[in-house]
Amino acid sequence: MNTNNTTSTHHEHRDDAARKMGMWLFLFTELLLFGGLFLVYSIYRYLNPEDFSNGSHHLDVFMGALNTMVLITSSLTVALSITAIQKGNKTLALRLLAATIFLALVFLVNKYFEWGHKIHYDLYPGTDLFKALPPGEGLFYVLYYFMTGLHMLHVIVGAIILAVMGKYIKDDKITKDNYVLLENGGLYWHLVDLIWIYLFPLLYLIH
Amino acid sequence: MNHSIPSGGFFDNEGKPAWLAWLTTTDHKRIGLLYFYSLTVFFLVGVILGLLMRLELINPGKDLVEAQTYNGLFTLHGVIMIFLFVIPGVPAVFGNIALPLLLGARDVAFPKLNLLSWYLYIGGAILALSTLLVGDGPPDTGWTFYAPYSVKTGTNVSMAVLAAFILGFSSILTGLNFLTTIHRMRCPGMSWFKMPLFAWALYATSWIQLLATPVVGITLLMIVVERWLGIGLFDPALGGDPVLYQHLFWIYSHPAVYIMILPGMGVISEIMPTFSRRRIFGYKAIAYSSLAIAFIGYFVWGHHMFTSGMSGPARIIFSILTFLVAIPSAIKVFNWLATMYGGSIDMKPPMLYALGFIFLFLIGGLTGLVNGALATDVHIHDTYFVVGHFHYVMFGGTGFAFFAALHYWFPKIYGRMYDVKAATRAFWVLFTGFNVLYFPMLVVGMMGMPRRYYDYLPQFHLPNLISTVGSWITVAGLIYMIVVLVKGYRKGATASANPWDGLTLDWQTDSPPSKENFDTIPTVTEGPYEYK
Numbered sequence: 254m255n256t257n258n259t260t261s262t263h264h265e266h267r268d269d270a271a272r273k274m275g276m277w278l279f280l281f282t283e284l285l286l287f288g289g290l291f292l293v294y295s296i297y298r299y300l301n302p303e304d305f306s307n308g309s310h311h312l313d314v315f316m317g318a319l320n321t322m323v324l325i326t327s328s329l330t331v332a333l334s335i336t337a338i339q340k341g342n343k344t345l346a347l348r349l350l351a352a353t354i355f356l357a358l359v360f361l362v363n364k365y366f367e368w369g370h371k372i373h374y375d376l377y378p379g380t381d382l383f384k385a386l387p388p389g390e391g392l393f394y395v396l397y398y399f400m401t402g403l404h405m406l407h408v409i410v411g412a413i414i415l416a417v418m419g420k421y422i423k424d425d426k427i428t429k430d431n432y433v434l435l436e437n438g439g440l441y442w443h444l445v446d447l448i449w450i451y452l453f454p455l456l457y458l459i460h
Numbered sequence: 461m462n463h464s465i466p467s468g469g470f471f472d473n474e475g476k477p478a479w480l481a482w483l484t485t486t487d488h489k490r491i492g493l494l495y496f497y498s499l500t501v502f503f504l505v506g507v508i509l510g511l512l513m514r515l516e517l518i519n520p521g522k523d524l525v526e527a528q529t530y531n532g533l534f535t536l537h538g539v540i541m542i543f544l545f546v547i548p549g550v551p552a553v554f555g556n557i558a559l560p561l562l563l564g565a566r567d568v569a570f571p572k573l574n575l576l577s578w579y580l581y582i583g584g585a586i587l588a589l590s591t592l593l594v595g596d597g598p599p600d601t602g603w604t605f606y607a608p609y610s611v612k613t614g615t616n617v618s619m620a621v622l623a624a625f626i627l628g629f630s631s632i633l634t635g636l637n638f639l640t641t642i643h644r645m646r647c648p649g650m651s652w653f654k655m656p657l658f659a660w661a662l663y664a665t666s667w668i669q670l671l672a673t674p675v676v677g678i679t680l681l682m683i684v685v686e687r688w689l690g691i692g693l694f695d696p697a698l699g700g701d702p703v704l705y706q707h708l709f710w711i712y713s714h715p716a717v718y719i720m721i722l723p724g725m726g727v728i729s730e731i732m733p734t735f736s737r738r739r740i741f742g743y744k745a746i747a748y749s750s751l752a753i754a755f756i757g758y759f760v761w762g763h764h765m766f767t768s769g770m771s772g773p774a775r776i777i778f779s780i781l782t783f784l785v786a787i788p789s790a791i792k793v794f795n796w797l798a799t800m801y802g803g804s805i806d807m808k809p810p811m812l813y814a815l816g817f818i819f820l821f822l823i824g825g826l827t828g829l830v831n832g833a834l835a836t837d838v839h840i841h842d843t844y845f846v847v848g849h850f851h852y853v854m855f856g857g858t859g860f861a862f863f864a865a866l867h868y869w870f871p872k873i874y875g876r877m878y879d880v881k882a883a884t885r886a887f888w889v890l891f892t893g894f895n896v897l898y899f900p901m902l903v904v905g906m907m908g909m910p911r912r913y914y915d916y917l918p919q920f921h922l923p924n925l926i927s928t929v930g931s932w933i934t935v936a937g938l939i940y941m942i943v944v945l946v947k948g949y950r951k952g953a954t955a956s957a958n959p960w961d962g963l964t965l966d967w968q969t970d971s972p973p974s975k976e977n978f979d980t981i982p983t984v985t986e987g988p989y990e991y992k
């Protein structure tokens with residue numbers, strides 16, 4: 254058989270449905286990653302109801318609620334950005350994307366103050382204060398740091414992804430008829446948002 | 461004319477230096493081979509560690525290594541064999557090479573991601589192996605990293621655990637890639653039920669990889685965090701629950717044993733019809749049983765913990781569910797046997813390995829039922845019976861399926877044929893050695909010898925001696941097999957495109973296939989095994 258003419262049959266084939274499917278599958282794995290933590294959280298909460306309740310009383314509901322608002326708004330802006338690019342409005346899409354990244358930064362700054370406040374009062378693993386806490390309350394804070402920390406990492410990664418998408422829009426790699434990358438970036442961002450929507454009540458609201 | 465190494469087809473480097481062409485390739489066949497070569501190296505390292513352990517166990521008392529060294533040996537042996545050999549094993553090597561060919565596609569859905577998985581695999585492997593060289597010695601927890609010991613031991617657990625995390629990520633990406641490939645890239649005419657059974661097996665496997673691996677990922681991260689910050693996620697002294705760790709670990713690691721075995725079963729389902737010249741018996745039953753195994757496999761993890769503190773009802777439920785898995789597994793075995801019935805069976809090496817698989821997997825599966833039954837498990841838990849059992853399934857099952865796949869697709873990959881007679885002899889040496897090595901373990905386990913010790917009571921001497929001799933025969937068989945294959949690779953006769961008269965699409969293209977696999981994308985009208 255002659256295999257020399259392969260270059261002619263080689264074409265850049267694009268399958269948007271496949272790319273989106275890949276993204277959805279990846280999101281499942283992310284959910285399960287956090288799922289493991291949710292499981293650990295619920296079991297320790299069940300074993301130490303008092304301590305967990307005490308712990309959650311010390312979290313700042315206002316800050317948490319503020320950050321929830323910030324993230325929900327950012328999900329809106331990223332969704333609008335996708336619609337804008339679908340309509341071919343590059344400038345608007347870029348602006349909305351910038352707004353999303355800005356909101357991500359606001360979220361991170363808030364988190365910085367929230368964590369900083371606790372760390373200021375020696376409320377972190379290793380300190381004498383922390384060691385003196387009842388074990389259940391210690392677990393609560395450990396899980397608090399772990400879950401919000403892992404989530405924060407996702408916020409940072411998500412913001413970087415969106416920044417790269419912005420660059421692609423600028424370079425016309427993402428356009429009116431080829432926007433699946435941006436959609437995937439948006440999907441990832443919604444996931445980050447979604448996980449927070451579970452973290453917020455679990456950690457801050459349920460007493 | 462034969463050159464000393466295969467060329468042509470996808471082996472053409474297109475003018476690039478060979479190392480660059482290989483390390484930057486996105487061709488699924490090359491990536492499969494990259495996996496194959498690296499995996500073989502790690503497998504051999506694992507085998508050497510196994511040999512050392514068997515040598516230590518040749519007599520009671522200390523012969524070769526200290527207790528601590530022995531603990532490191534079995535941990536590293538376990539980690540290498542599980543995370544670097546059997547889990548990636550068949551899917552990463554033969555899935556990568558064969559899946560697009562079987563589906564009539566030019567590549568997998570995400571070729572670059574595919575290469576990334578390989579780099580992650582290598583990164584994880586290097587991290588795992590370097591626990592030997594740096595820090596405070598190799599981990600000594602066993603491959604299961606049970607808390608609280610794993611959070612307390614001074615050895616290099618964090619690195620090993622991070623390695624497992626990275627390897628898990630690599631495995632997830634492979635699964636994601638295959639799922640999308642199977643959904644989106646089947647050639648025209650190939651409906652779900654015209655898909656070869658190996659593809660079905662990979663499909664079920666990929667779902668497990670995708671949905672189970674993250675759970676162990678986060679669990680292992682918790683171990684690392686616990687070690688670094690000195691907090692009590694699993695350490696009971698600090699309020700944690702060590703049994704919870706076991707649950708989380710097995711929620712992944714039990715489904716993971718189906719990641720190991722399902723692709724192997726898929727290979728057997730390809731080989732059986734080809735070498736019996738018959739349509740596969742019960743195509744749909746085999747396809748569905750893969751899904752059933754994947755599904756039920758999620759709900760049986762508790763059977764690893766019958767003796768670690770679980771309520772009576774939980775144990776009974778887990779035991780019953782465990783028995784359920786035997787049903788789809790047995791469906792497959794019966795269908796393979798029925799396929800052979802009345803066929804004209806051709807005892808070529810792939811078929812021999814496939815039959816070896818069935819025989820050894822049968823022993824592994826039946827001893828699995830002994831473990832899965834509550835009453836007997838309490839007696840044999842943590843004994844050599846378990847060690848015998850899982851070597852029968854993982855080595856005798858998946859390992860032999862891997863060798864079957866290797867002998868089956870070898871001519872397709874390299875366009876050369878190995879010496880069939882010599883390969884047959886190698887099989888018999890390996891098969892004999894295998895049973896001499898592991899059968900005594902089942903016996904001595906029943907007699908009560910616990911696992912994971914470098915020493916044992918004098919009454920266990922004879923079976924241990926036999927087993928150690930068996931390990932030499934096994935390794936002789938492995939070496940023989942490798943020599944035969946390397947000779948075939950270097951000097952073997954040119955193989956035709958379809959030396960086994962296979963009917964699936966992989967055999968309808970050149971050997972070795974071109975970079976694009978097919979000149980024109982094929983269209984299928986019939987099922988995959990329509991032998992007339």
Ligand code: HEM
Pocket residue numbers: 507510511513514534535537538539541542545546601602603604847851854855859911912913914931934935
């Ligand atoms: C010539 C080949 C091999 C030899 C001689 C060998 C020998 C052994 C021995 C003696 C043990 C028991 C250690 C103990 O409990 O004290 C062991 C454990 C183990 N082997 Fe192998 N083995 C071989 C191949 C394999 C293969 C191919 C696999 C997987 C596919 C494998 C997977 C394991 C695992 C997972 C353990 C348990 C480690 C632990 O307890 O944490 N072995 N092996």
